[in-house]
Amino acid sequence: MKKVVIIGSGIAGATVALYLEEQADVTIICKGKRQDSNSMLAQGGVAAVMPASCVQKGQELDSDQEACHVADTLSAGVFHNQIKAVEKMVHEGPQVIQDLIDRGMIFDRTADGRLDLGLEGAHTHKRILHAGGDQTGCQLTSFVHEQLAKVKWLPYSFALDFVLEGGQVHGVSYLDAANQRQTIVADEVVLASGGIGHLFQDTSNHATITGDGLAMALRAGCELSDMAFLQFHPSLLDGGEKVHPILISEAVRGAGARLVDEQDRRIMVGRSSKLDLAPRDVVSRVVNEEIQAGHQIYLDISDVANFSQQFPSIADYLRQNDLDFETNQRIPIKPGMHFLMGGVKTDFSGRTGLDHLYAVGEVAFTGVHGANRLASNSLLEGLSFAKSVAEAILSDTEMSSASHQELQVAPSTMEIFLPSRAELVKQTSDALGIVRRPETIRQFLTWLATFNYQRLDQTCTDRQQIETANLCLVAETIANAALTRTESLGAHYLLSEE
Secondary structure, three states: OEEEEEEOOOHHHHHHHHHHOOOEEEEEEOOOOOOOOOHHHOOOOEEOOOHHHHOOOOOOOOOOOHHHHHHHHHHHOOOOOOHHHHHHHHHHHHHHHHHHHHHOOOOOEOOOOOEOOEOOOOOOOOOEEOOOOOOHHHHHHHHHHHHOOOOEEEOOOEEEEEEEEOOEEEEEEEEOOOOOEEEEEOOEEEEOOOOOHHHOOOEOOOOOOOOHHHHHHHHHOOOEEOOOOEEEEEEEEOOOOOOOOOEOOHHHHHOOOEEEOOOOOEOOOOOOOOHHHOOHHHHHHHHHHHHHOOOOEEEEOOOOOOHHHHOHHHHHHHHHOOOOHHHHOEEEEEEEEEEEOOEEEOOOOOEOOOEOEEEOHHHEEOOOOOOOOOOOHHHHHHHHHHHHHHHHHHHOOOOOOOOOOOOOOOOOOOOOEOOOHHHHHHHHHHHOOOOEOHHHHHHHHHHHOOOEOOOOOOOOOOHHHHHHHHHHHHHHHHHHHHHHOOOOEOOEOEOOOO
């Protein structure tokens, strides 16, 4: 039986485990608790064309088709997507969703039993499945976790590097829950560690998301693609310094909310024909521009029916932080880092350039998102490609030749010289944010070059220091990618030099 190690407990990694556990020995390494992932925070839902759910009594099939979902994904991605990857995701994702429904996953439904589908920005049809209103990611990921009866979990374990021999991955080195360095042997390793949110001052991402998997891949020599494309979500809660800026789901705008300033001026009028449901890169730039001009931006929810019932977790959080949305019907918002469109380059089965290493989810580059991810395609990507990764692992009969002796990593010391996390985050936010300037990016790279972070000291057990080193390495990669791409496209918006 193959031994498979999965790094990350979000929807992508957990779904790989779901399809493997009956035929493989699976271990999941998670940096915090098994519940600590971006997938658990996903509010909006999962986009999917589910034909059977669209049939109303006595009526024909709704006009939505897979081709429409593909077209919307390509349009939002400014046609920078890999079309075959998009078609695969749109076609195979709903099959995985139906499999989960057959296993007992419960999505929100209408009174007549049909799936209650929502609308989000840049979608031409209602095709967003929800669970618990705005708790889709939590309920979906928790459901998959509950199905995992045979998986071994390593919580509070920080993956450090892949163990390599002859260009092949044979295992993973990590800090265990007691903060001791360990290695684990594996026939196959699946990287499902998420993105880079905490490289920026404002982010919707979970606190554990610090680019660790991407840094591991870079140190191992993996090819990364499209690292210039970072999606900033336009509506993070702006509740002041003491309030964590949770995401205010795009589904809120899909339900009728409007973006307004302090004078109730609708800021998207004249900026996009799709108004408040324009693609995220467009809306984020407008919100950012208005804030830079001195305006406070709000979501006006006065036209959202039964807001607290539709979005219970958002409403509860607002109440907990004494933000009065019920009287004034407005929620203060600001943009923040949300999703990485680039990542570790893979084929459609998640294979990377290193033998026995797969990548899936946000850490992977499949080409589905192009220059700007379409809302609610992230959970769909994780589900679709996770099944493909599991199938590829099971179909490959080759076993790793690694032994426990081979996994003894020789200790070595290397002095690491790092910036403070606060200074790194400030510099990155200025240089690689929603609007970029080539000169600022060059200055950022010059500043980064004064530090030493390319390799980890193999005796270091300081998690904060390791995270900062990882973030520096990823920031350098993004900056170089942004300078190389000299024309604006989607989420990469470059101001010309004067």
